Amino acid sequence: DAGVIQSPRHEVTEMGQEVTLRCKPISGHNSLFWYRQTMMRGLELLIYFNNNVPIDDSGMPEDRFSAKMPNASFSTLKIQPSEPRDSAVYFCASSLRGQAGTEAFFGQGTRLTVV
Amino acid sequence: DQQVKQNSPSLSVQEGRISILNCDYTNSMFDYFLWYKKYPAEGPTFLISISSIKDKNEDGRFTVFLNKSAKHLSLHIVPSQPGDSAVYFCAAKDTGNQFYFGTGTSLTVIP
Numbered sequence: 001d002a003g004v005i006q007s008p009r010h011e012v013t014e015m016g017q018e019v020t021l022r023c024k025p026i027s028g029h030n031s032l033f034w035y036r037q038t039m040m041r042g043l044e045l046l047i048y049f050n051n052n053v054p055i056d057d058s059g060m061p062e063d064r065f066s067a068k069m070p071n072a073s074f075s076t077l078k079i080q081p082s083e084p085r086d087s088a089v090y091f092c093a094s095s096l097r098g099q100a101g102t103e104a105f106f107g108q109g110t111r112l113t114v115v
Numbered sequence: 116d117q118q119v120k121q122n123s124p125s126l127s128v129q130e131g132r133i134s135i136l137n138c139d140y141t142n143s144m145f146d147y148f149l150w151y152k153k154y155p156a157e158g159p160t161f162l163i164s165i166s167s168i169k170d171k172n173e174d175g176r177f178t179v180f181l182n183k184s185a186k187h188l189s190l191h192i193v194p195s196q197p198g199d200s201a202v203y204f205c206a207a208k209d210t211g212n213q214f215y216f217g218t219g220t221s222l223t224v225i226p
Binding site for chain 1: 121149151156157158159160161164204206211212213214215216217218219
């Protein structure tokens with residue numbers, strides 16, 4: 001398996017533009033997580049899905065952020081409109097829920113820069 | 116509020132010596148704890164884990180200790196090698212399969 005695949009690896013956009021980050025989880029995994037990494041807060045959980053259903057989105061900063069998981073093999077994180085303070089590295093991770101101790105596998109991340 | 120805390124943002128250790136990274140948590144319902152290692156420009160990779168029913172797990176140079184009464188876990192690396200230089204994240208998993216991460220500790224192993 002190729003692991004968790006995120007695209008794009010880097011995104012530079014202007015303030016006010018819409019940004020869409022994409023994630024393909026590991027095949028067979030049924031939990032998917034979106035994290036944001038910043039210097040101040042480390043890895044923050046934004047939202048996670050179990051069996052394509054959003055379970056906890058309390059980490060989503062505000063209404064400008066939205067995430068979808070239309071099927072088991074694809075998820076998007078959208079920011080509209082983007083702001084400079086959204087600049088960070090965004091990670092997607094997947095795991096197999098139901099197995100005690102199964103770790104989450106991370107993608108390589110998308111580095112977002114909003115200018 | 117951070118449920119998993121790593122209070123040391125950085126640590127420097129001489130090559131060959133022991134590295135000890137610490138982590139505290141607040142939720143007694145966590146059932147699994149993990150350590151991840153992260154190099155620059157890469158995603159975190161799983162390193163070692165421990166179930167809440169154990170107090171020690173060892174894998175080669177890496178040992179994780181869990182003290183449930185103190186809600187504390189630690190990662191020991193011995194002997195430390197320059198290639199171990201990275202950011203280490205402590206994480207805890209709850210029964211709903213949600214993972215909580217600490218803010219990370221940057222380890223530098225000096226040759």
